[in-house]
Amino acid sequence: MCGFAGIFSLKDSGLIDPRNIINMTEALHHRGPDATGYFKNSYAHFGHTRLSIVDLSQAANQPMWDIHKRYAIVYNGEIYNHLELRKILKNTYEFKTSSDTEVILAAFQKWGSQCIHRFNGVWSFVILDTIGRSIFCSRDRLGVRPFYYTLCSDFLLFSSEIKSLLEFSEFNSSPNEEVMALYLKGHYGFLEKNGDTFFKSVYQLPAGSNLFVGVGEKLQIKKYWSLRKKQIDIKPNEIKPYYLNLLNDAIRLRLSCDVPIGISLSGGIDSTAIACLSSNYTVIPPLKSFSSHFDEPEANEFTYIQATLDQTKFKAAFTTPTPESFLNDWQKLMWHHEQPYYGLSMFAQWEVLKLAKEHNIKVLLNGQGSDEVLAGDTKFLPYYYADLIRTGELAVFKNPSVIKSLKIIIASKIAQKNKTNLSYVDQESLHCVELSPLPSLLHIDDRNSMAFSIETRAPFLDYRLIEFTFSLPFYYKISNDITKKLLRDCLQDKIPSLVLNRKDKMGFPVPMQAWLRGPLKSHCRDIFSSNKFRERGHTSGVKLITEYEQFINGKKNDCERIWRYLNLEQWLRTFWR
Known part of the structure; x- marks a missing residue:
């Protein structure tokens, strides 16, 4: 880069x-x-x-x-x-x-x-x-x-x-x-x-x-290019080996360079897949992995990361992002990113790249890009249910739980709105690729890596993989409520079962609520009570301070809204004072 x-x-x-x-x-x-x-x-x-x-x-x-x-x-x-x-x-x-x-x-x-x-x-x-x-x-x-x-x-x-x-x-x-x-x-x-x-x-x-x-x-x-369905002339029993061959080739191509290379490793299935499949190649100097680690349960993926390290035998480096380091780098972050962002997970990635820089790494592989076309998030489930309704495959609804019943209601409403030839899962995938969240994630990836003069590479974003996966029927992506079905099937016996069978998803988590309620509290209060913030006119400073105090006391939980106002103000101060 x-x-x-x-x-x-x-x-x-x-x-x-x-x-x-x-x-x-x-x-x-x-x-x-x-x-x-x-x-x-x-x-x-x-x-x-x-x-x-x-x-x-x-x-x-x-x-x-x-x-x-x-x-x-x-x-x-x-x-x-x-x-x-x-x-x-x-x-x-x-x-x-x-x-x-x-x-x-x-x-x-x-x-x-x-x-x-x-x-x-x-x-x-x-x-x-x-x-x-x-x-x-x-x-x-x-x-x-x-x-x-x-x-x-x-x-x-x-x-x-x-x-x-x-x-x-x-x-x-x-x-x-x-x-x-x-x-x-x-x-x-x-x-x-x-x-x-x-x-x-x-x-x-x-x-x-x-x-x-x-x-x-x-x-x-x-x-010159848009993501569209293509005719796939492959027999059903050939789809899994064909996908795995494409993924391996995408990794092979991205391991080629003339400088030290590493892997950004979270505890998720995507980066674990890249790490485990990459370990089959001879790379000189040997691959190293870089991860973030928190003690807070809502942001702790260490057990999953360690399982991958036990299998790959990679030398590993860890960093623990702190609210103090975030405050120290906040303006620098904003200068590099040039726009406000929606959460703090990007800061965990920032710290991982900083760590890689300290180890003289110039290229870093990551697991970006799988979720969007493989329906890798539980938000895809209502669209999956809508597709089942559309195709008449209703067996999955024989023993609906309360939550599933609610999702079926949502799915029914989704099913009434389809005016394209795409499945509902594919429509949501297309939205994720073209509008959100992928473009935002790519922006974060570019700015974080370039801040430390590191090139990131994402094998899952190989256009051959993207086009092939998008062109498959929806049930290769979600089946029986299992997301990323094709990828999981391909990775049997190739990654730790502990990671393979994960149902939750974090993705460089940061305990944002705990930080905003604790270590960042005085800084946030200073921003919301400042003359600069009130003069912007985006909202009432008094009203937002009240909301923030209610959030601190646990009476409100609108963490994202508070963060957006904080972050926009920091962006304005970075570029316009």
Whole structure:
């Protein structure tokens, strides 16, 4: 992973101040501390900060030119199948490096904008065509790597992070009031619907999209990929081995790099699967695992983690996040994330990445991406029941418990609203992938890892796995109330049974309620009673203090609402004081 920034003049008369690209690029130093490079001509300025992962030589630094000096690229990401593509391209392109960056250039030269359909990876890049005086920009299928842009005067500004855009001397942004209002109401997925951000006039290039623009031309954004059902020509008895082979291959591809690699290990089935399957490969230096640990029962996964360590024999490192360390890092967290978030689990991940950095790890595998397409959360159960109602498979309702009866009522209401050809489980999966929670989780993953100059890789987000799993009937995902049915079936005898049979889910838990009622109490009171908070006008300071005191005393339990106001205020103070 790296960082890039750029300024592209939309008119022939646009004069670019050379100081701007330097300031914009320096704001991204944390994303790529290994090398910094620039390109400037009369209508385009590029800057790049490199985190060296594949081909550590200076020849692989960016901006990079193709062998004919027509195209220049700045790029953030990894093309995991670059070795396979290199074999195809070597007959028509003379490679000077062993980097995946040069493979993108060669692929673009041969196939044009259609090259992206051949990539298995995650990417965000800009390719300048010096003859056409135009740029081609692309973001990977699921939006794992970020791409932000804004229009300012006669310029298109783009970058890996918003803070970089703010360094452009003529650009002035302000808080996006509409977005803040939706956040405070507890809405999810609203940023992805319109490509908005919490910064007014700053937008994100949608996942699976390309952007085209030339000097004197209008900007065009086109979607090149969406998650859709595909015909699967595989016999039922072949589905499980086919899925497991895909997962193993996704892991194999992501274990390839030229730097030390580790695994982010929680006690859940996803990261455990990645850890146990990865242990079958020879990796030099040997893999290490990194985990968070709490004594509080609601956030303690140590027993499950230890079971995995007993099987894999990994060397393990643990960290215990504390409220004191959170307060110390809160503003730094907000500066890196550039938007308020919904809970504190991201802080546990932050501390795990900090720990990995202390062990000189540059690449970290994780279990992100399985829940959304494998219906890995109990919230999918009503949709599963709705599908059973739709298909007439009602045997599961013969002995309904009270809770199940309530879920059946919910499912019946869901069943009345289906106007698509997708199952109800698939509709919810599509929502999770395109709107929430996956985009938010990917944002957190990117910002936490880049804060410590670490690249994270998620085998479950291999597009082949995503497309195949989504295309399967719903009963491969949930059956008899068992979530992630296919994955669990594939992992029999491959991961500890203690983890395999888990029904609960935590995912880097943090005892947020205990922290807000205890160690963070005085800090929260100071924020809610401050003049700055009252002057924002988002709510009555007196009213929120009253609610907070009721929460502390156990009379109310609206922890999420209190957190949202706290976090938004911290974001405002970080960027606008």
